[in-house]
């Protein structure tokens with residue numbers, strides 16, 4: 001199959017109409033969102049959704065997020081509650097996914113047999129317009145091959161899915177760069193299953209009861225059931241072995257300089273550290289305090305590590321709170337919890 005790429009804005013109505021036709025006829029379309037690129041299918045069409053799993057090589061027990069263009073459209077597919085609307089008022093459209101009890105109309109293929117459905121209303125104008133024009137909810141996971149870093153540009157999607165899908169809408173680089181925050185609601189308690197750009201503190205503005213599922217920071221224990229099935233898979237990983245260095249306990253610069261003498265390694269250093277290393281295989285992540293920039297660059301850097309062909313990559317262990325929690329969660333899983341030095345030490 002030929003994969004066509006079209007540059008789009010929300011005003012590219014002809015192209016969006018064509019994409020909508022494909023979606024309504026059961027085909028897949030990759031599209032930009034403010035988090036990462038999504039691979040969309042008609043959420044009411046089980047066969048179309050099965051194609052997503054095939055194209056990505058995604059395990060069938062990992063459910064999809066359903067995208068809607070206005071929060072009220074959740075009524076068609078799920079049982080809402082007042083807290084859903086309070087959250088929607090604060091964060092929709094935006095990078096927040098809310099798990100709700102599902103209605104019959106959503107096929108089991110979308111939810112991997114769960115009795116809940118994940119709902120998100122994207123803020124990206126192309127994504128939102130596409131869903132609106134299509135007139136159907138769009139099931140869409142990240143548009144990468146399963147296990148690879150999520151795509152934050154149309155090129156990343158093309159690199160992974162060329163020949164497997166008919167259309168990619170290119171809306172430029174993703175604004176945030178990590179996937180949405182995923183939460184469940186139980187009574188008044190919000191539990192974060194996956195951290196994203198909507199932080200725990202931001203959620204506390206709506207409900208005082210915000211918890212973080214243990215799988216966000218820690219490895220799932222043997223026999224432990226994942227609240228969010230996606231959490232049990234190794235994710236985001238470059239081919240090279242990634243190691244995180246807890247620089248509260250050992251010197252990142254000294255440790256990595258030593259490794260550079262004997263290993264073909266990439267170095268994810270802060271911008272301030274660039275001049276301290278030989279200019280070899282450096283993958284600068286942004287300024288130490290600029291968490292937004294680091295988040296935006298994260299997946300592109302993990303892909304770049306593969307492009308430059310290094311065997312190992314060394315990076316700082318990110319802080320596990322506030323805005324940085326999303327980076328910590330992705331990095332700790334990309335490195336399969338290999339942390340050098342410090343409390344998580346495995347080396």
Ligand code: AMP
Nearest residue numbers: 063064116117118141142179228229230
């Ligand atoms: P992705 O589409 O690649 O961003 O992954 C979607 C994430 O949402 C995965 O981690 C899924 O496990 C999670 N998810 C989707 N639907 C549900 C659900 N009904 N319950 C819990 N987690 C879900």
Ligand code: MG
Nearest residue numbers: 141142150179
């Ligand atoms: Mg994904």
